[in-house]
């Protein structure tokens with residue numbers, strides 16, 4: 567009888583731990599957020615702030631004119647397939663459609 571009671575509390579303890587753990591995960595930053603992805607995959611060429619580097623000829627994504635010159639569809643295509651004749655690489659095999667979508671949302675949020 568004693569054994570069963572202690573087992574019951576152990577199972578309860580593990581359950582509570584898992585619950586708290588999963589809540590803590592949800593409270594943290596979204597792991598696939600566009601901002602995090604941008605920092606990991608794009609910032610080395612486009613700058614952490616998205617302003618680009620003139621030496622690399624990367625555009626300033628905070629510039630309203632640059633934003634206006636790009637359509638969402640074009641941005642998606644560029645991320646997927648890269649830009650021929652430039653250093654912009656293709657990410658189709660490394661990013662899901664969802665991740666690419668969140669990157670587009672993030673790029674749009676940079677506009678001043």
Ligand code: HEC
Pocket residue numbers: 604607608609610611612622623624625636640641644645649652653654655657669
């Ligand atoms: C190895 C460097 C490099 C990396 C990494 C890189 N880019 Fe680029 N990207 C470039 C360059 C260079 C250009 C400018 C191409 C040109 O001359 O039109 C560019 C252009 C762009 C453009 C504008 C395309 C256009 O039609 O004007 C977008 C949007 C873009 N990149 C998004 C991204 C995103 C999102 C990532 C991360 C997933 C990324 N890039 C990663 C180098 C890079």
